[in-house]
Amino acid sequence: MTNEQPRVLLVGAGAVGQVFAHYLRSAGCAVTFLVKEKHAAQARAGFTLYELGVRQRTPAPTPLSGFGVLVSEREVQKERWDQVWLCVSSTALRSGEGLKKLAASTGDATWVMLQPALDDREWLLQWIPAERLVTGMIPFLAFHAPLTPEDALKGPGTAFWMPPLSRGLFSGPSERLWPLLRTLRAGGFPVKEDADVTRAASIPSAMLCAAVLGLEAVGWSFERLLRPESLERTLGAAREAARIAEWATGASPASLLPLLRPVLIKASLALATRVAPVDLETFLRVHFTKVGEQTRLMLRTYLAMGQSAGLDTPHLQALAPPDLAAKK
Template sequence: MAEECGVKILLVGAGAVGQVFGRHLQKGGAEVSFYVREKYAEEARGGFTMYAWNEHRDALKHPLRFEGFGVLTTLEEVASTTWDQVYLCVSSTALRAGWLGDFVAQLGAATLVCLQPGMHDKAYLLQYISEERVVMGTIGFNSYYAPMPGEEVEEEGVAYWFPFFSPSPFSGSERVRLQGVLRALRAGKLPCMKMRDVVEGSVYISAVLMFVVTALECHEWSFSKLSKSPLLRDIPKASFEVFAVLSKTYRPPAPLWLVKLVLRPFALRFGLWLAPRLIPFDIEQFFRAHFEKVGDQTELYLLEYLDAGGEHQTKTVADWLSRLRQCRG
C-alpha cells in the first residue's frame, strides 16, 4: 500500500480532527507525522486510541490503535524533511496565533491543505504562501473525545463518524496538487470529493451553523428546548442577513429561494428532531463538547460577519453576538 500512495504528510495538530485524517492517510500508505506543542509530544508518541462508528455499530466496545507516526515539536524538525502535503488541523483562531508565517517558511514546495471554513481564512493564509500551493477543504465528519457523558469506553480516545453522503470537499487552483490530496485520502478510505470552490460552498453553510450553535448554547445545548424556542424563527433572518453580505463576494452554492425553503422554522425543527435519531452517538453532547472547545471561533465568525456587513447591514448579527455573550455570562 505504501507504494500506491508514497507521500510524506505532516499534520498540524493531533486533536480529534488531526487524528482522523492521520489514521486514514496512514491506512492509505502515507508516511504520517504530527507537529504539536512540546507539552503534547509525549502523549502523542505513545500512540492514540480511536473508535470508528462506521466500522462497528457498537464502536465504543472496539478500540483501535493508531501509532507508527512521527511527532515533531520544532521548526528545525519540520525543515529537515521534504513534505508532500501539510494539513492544518487547528481552529481558525489558532491559525491566527502568530506562528503561521515562520512555519510555512519551513515547508519547501509542499502542498498546504487548509481545513478552516471561515470567510477570511484563505485570505489570511495567502499572506504567507502562493495560492497555487494551497488546497482548501472542509471537514465532512464528526469526531470527539470519548467518553462523552453517558458513554463508557475501555480507554479514553477519539471517536469519529463519517455521515452518509457527506464527503469532505476539497478545491484548489493547481490540479496536480488537488488530485494528490484526493488520491492520498481516497487511498485511506476517507470520504472526499472535488468541489469547484470550497470557500464559496462553506461560508454559507458556516453562517447558518454559527447561528444554530449560538442558539443551542443559549438553550443548554438542548435540541428539544431550541425546537420550542422563538429563537428558532430568528435563525433564517440572521442567516439571510449574512447571505446578503456574502453574495457580494461569493456565489451561493444553491439558489437562495431554495435555501429559504430549507431554512424555514419547520424544516429546522424537523432537522433537530431527526438528527438524534440518525446519528449513532449523542449529538447534543457532541455539540456541547466540540463548540465549547472552539467557542472563540464562533465569536470570531460572528465578528467577521458584523465587520463585513457594517452596523446597518448586519444589525441582527449584532443582536446575536450580544445574545451569545450574555449566555456566556
C-alpha cells in the same frame, strides 16, 4: 509529487488531525504531527480511534501509531514535506508567528486548509501561494471520548462518525489537488472535487455558525432552541449570515434559505438525533465550547462584513456576547 510514499505533516493532533492521520496512514503516507510541547508525550504514546456507525455506538478500538511527532518549526525544517495539513482552529491559525515560520520551513509542500471562517483563505494567502493551497471541507464529526462520564463509549480515545453518503469536498490547483485526492481515496476516505470549497462551504458554515450561537444562547438545549422566540431569532441570524456569505463569496443561498422554516428544522433535528450514533446535543455543547473562540471570530467576521456590505444584522447582533457588543 511523484514519490510513492507522500510525506505528510499534520499541524495539530486533536480530533480532526487524528482522523486524517488514520486515513493518510491507511493510504501508505509517512505521517508526522507537529504538536505543542505539552501534547508531545501523549502523541508519542500513540492514539486510539473509534469509528462510529449508524448502528455502531461502541465500536472496537483502532490503534493509531507509526507516526512521527515534532514540536518546533526548527525540527520541521530539517525534513522534506509533500503536504502540510492544518488541523487546528481558525483562531489557532492567527496565533503568533508559527504559521509564518512554518510556511518558510516546508519548501514546496502542498498545504491543505480545513478552517471554516470566511476570511481564513485570505489570511493564509499571506504566506502560502494560491498555487500550493488546497481547501477542504470536513465531512465527519470527531471528538475526544468519552463525551460525558455516562457515555456508552468509554474511551479514552478519539471517536468519529462519517455520516452515510457524506464526502469531503476539496478544491485547488489540479496538479496539487489530484495527487491528494488519489491519496485520500487510496486510504478509504470519501472525497469529491469541487470548483471552489471556500464558496461551496460558505453558506452551510454561515448557517451552522448562527445555529451554534442560537444554541449557546439557550444553554445548549435543543428543547429551548426550538421554542418559537429562540428559533425565530436563530433562523433570522442564519438568514443574515447566509446573505453575508453570499456577498463575500458569490455563493447562492437560494437552495438552502427555504429550509430555514421551523417545521423543517424540527423535523431535521428529530431525524438527526435519531440517526447520529452520538448524543448530538452533548457533542455540540462540548465541541463548540472547545472551539468557542473560533465561533466568536466567525461572528466578528460576519458582523464586519455585514457592515461593509450594508446588510442589516439585528439577529446576529442579538446573539453576540457582550464582549462583541461594543465592537458592533
